Amino acid sequence: MPEAVLFDLDGTLADTAPDLGAALNRVRQDYNLPPLPLATLRPHTSQGGRGLLRVGMGVTPQDDSYVELYRRFIQHYEERLCHHTTLFPGMAELLAQLEQRRIPWGVVTNKSERLTHPLLQQMDLAHRCACIVCGDSTPNPKPAPDPLLLAAQLLGLPTQNCCYLGDDLRDIQAGNACAMMTIGVRWGYLGTEHPPETWGADHLIDHPDEVSPLLRPAR
Template sequence: MSERLIRGVLFDLDGTLADTAPDLGGALNRLRVEHGLAELPAASLRPHTSAGARGLIGAGFGVTPGDERYPLLAERFLALYESALCVETQLFEGMGEVLTRLEQLAIPWGVVTNKASRFTLPLMRELGLHERATSIVSGDSVPAPKPDPASLKLAASQLGVEAAECLYVGDDERDIEAARAAGMSPVVAAFGYLGCARPHAEWGADHTIHHPLELLTLL
């Protein structure tokens, strides 16, 4: 895989391109306070961030999507998050330099996330990236989100490159599964959230990076 010509780079959003955990965790803690519960430490919520509302509500309330309480909790959580989605969120250290270098090399880049577009697009604008990204594919841009490969294939077509010529960088096992299914070269962002399941060394990625700038060595 390392001998592939890389003509496009795609990123997961939460925990890969940007550190969104402070604002997602903040929304969860505001929801807990509304229910008369104490706030949880940010560090304890961080690993659950890539799983979005499902992961954070599970961590904060012990409630799964099959629970009758889940829909209302999720609706309120998302409303709280939407009202303050880019207060403390920022690009991971070095990621800005990576994007600039990709642009200098005329390598188009984009974002493929399971986050709904009502959050993705405003967040990308707040980060100053909306006009720079060649592709922004959200969870509701396709019928099935990751690990289904449809969103990655759509993004590759928007970049104007073959899937086999793309790197996909993500911090969750479903990112690696989706990249593999799409025919892309999967890269683990080990600086991200990494979830709470299997160790990332067992995900079967082609590469692992521990800092965003390491991505440049794969081009």
């Protein structure tokens, strides 16, 4: 049974969509465009700036305007990184349970180090993480297994002794690729193309309180 728990950040550990969506809408405001509802933006939040700029500005990294739009997006996001971001309901209780049971937990995200560390610090979580692996911590981000392999190495555990929670197909692909127990969470952003039932996760859950029964007994 897993001895450590790793979390995706956006859409799994924390609801970052309000601040990311606000940054996208400030980009739209820069171009005299009206704001988009958060409900429209939320499903694309796990894909970060790339996904939000695609739905919000109609551009992809192949477009000439993408670099400038992405620069503006990151600038706006950094200015208000943690104004409305919160842990998902039940997550604070889960983290407290893990710590009480002496089960280490960490974060593995495709978010850059430049954004991840300040965000976790502002949420007062950074000092509690046993490891933090970001999108630029390894040459290949998720869905490659590299970030999860690094996290297991930092924890000093075999990958099969860890589990990984995520709200996106890429999370499950990365975990499955390194023999880690994978847990798909239905409370996250989930994307728009692949329903969670098709991800191939070992478990699908609806609330953080479903995690503890999947772990090793308390010491």
